[in-house]
Amino acid sequence: MSAQNIAQVDYSRSNWLPHVVLWIGLLITVFPLYVTFVASTLTPTDIAQTPMQMYPSLQGIENYTTAFTTGSKGTYLSPPAMTLLFNSLVVALVVTFGKITVSLISAYAVVFFRFPGRMFFFWMIFITLMLPVEVRILPTYQVVTDLNLINSYAGLTLPLIASATATLLFRQFFMTIPDELVEAAKIDGAGPLRFFKDVVIPLSRTNIAAMFVILFIYGWNQYLWPLLITTSNSLDVVVVAIKKMIGTGAEPTDWHIVMATTILALIPPVLVIIAMQKSFVKGLTDTEK
């Protein structure tokens, strides 16, 4: 077989096989989302039909309006989705900006200063990687109760604000900032805070954008923590509320409202990941280096 032949075989194969396999991948990815979307536009009776119809209907407008302004009427009297989405947005934004700010300044301290205990503090932050909420559920809950933060935005967000991942990423990036820049700043008489504001922050823009995507998704998708910390429905984040809307068996589930709320709940993080895809891919692969 000549080399040319092989090249031809390669070419023809790479033409259709990858596309077929990737389309199977797209199908697996999109199908659950599509089914949910269709269900969110049907009446409860249509959803109960087996098999359910596979194209959307105009009933959707009413479902989304009900979900957004009234909520589900099942066993769990859910607040309207607008309240839930607002709570999620507050949590996601506070956690994201909190984590980014706190990590930027602590990475700055560790990289641009020498002081007793520097590495000790750095390791303290690093070790939090090994203590996810899931591992310290009860005692953390107790601390938050003692501090009177149950059922508050502060309780929902504050414990999530420490971030080893973001600190590591910013530290890594800060170490690549040339010494000459620091020297020049010092000669010009700029202090550390001035240098941070005028040089370090502008240089970190791409890294901050990358962390923004990852942390926004992280904050928006929080589940276990809000589940523990809120007992009042009006403070529920949307992800937790959806689970509560699904009946446990005794009561029928308002599937059309649940599905509409589900779609509403996944739009913000999906938009963020699509709009900032480049930053996201870079951030994800960089943080793990």
Next chain:
Amino acid sequence: MDRRVIFNNKFLPYLLLAPQLAVTIVFFFWPAGQAIQMSVMEQDAFGLSKTFVGLANFKELFNDPEYLKTFWRTIIFSGAVALSALVPALLFALMAERVVRGAMFYRTILVLPYAIAPAVAGVLWLFMFSPSVGIVAYWLKKLGIDWNPKLDGEDAMILVIMAAAWKQISYNFLFFLAGLQSIPKALLEAASIDGAGEWHKFRTIIFPLLSPVTFFLLVVNIVYAFFDTFGIIDAVTSGGPAKATEVLVYKVYYDGVVALNLGTSSAQSVILMAIVILLTAVQFRYVERKVHY
């Protein structure tokens, strides 16, 4: 790793570190310490007094057949999730690396599940596979397959594994793709000229060069299956039916928050901590190895 030029200031660095350290101490170290302390204590039925019991809580756990079952179940669950999230991701990455037209489109769609909350992913799959309203459950019935995750433990386990893997494929796909893009093209071309087929190239060049990424992803996927699937399990099965999908993290939550059994729940937390530390150590060993390349 140290910079040559630095700023001199005695108080500023502490001030800059203070917020992060405050959160870390109050919400991480203090509770973790409490967990360790409570794990060697026994609380009386009214929660009034605590007595030191040494390792009794741990002994009790490891003598409890239920806990051991949960342990094994978690291992099987994690293995299955890792495998079902890694294999398709590798396949999609291999294919995505070969397409020119539409590459961006494929990537954009394949990455979407990363943005979806575990609990929401759970709801999507729960709905499709619900015996009463689910479209896939209906197809399965047509095919003569007996499917009921509400009653059958095995069906429930399969369902949570699928939902968990679906969400994790995105992450694995991106890392495999990055790994593939870093393989020198010259190597593959040389192999082609020598007449190596696709499978041969994959086995002798691509897979060995991807092995560090694969190993790293394996650890990440196990950590994910252990800790980040709580939302999926809670939304889809709540650990049921009859505990068939109760994994370690779910049991800590259930015993601590629902059943209020502080002693054993804390002991379980401590065991989980040990597992995370072990996995993180393994993961960072890999990073060290990669630095030496």
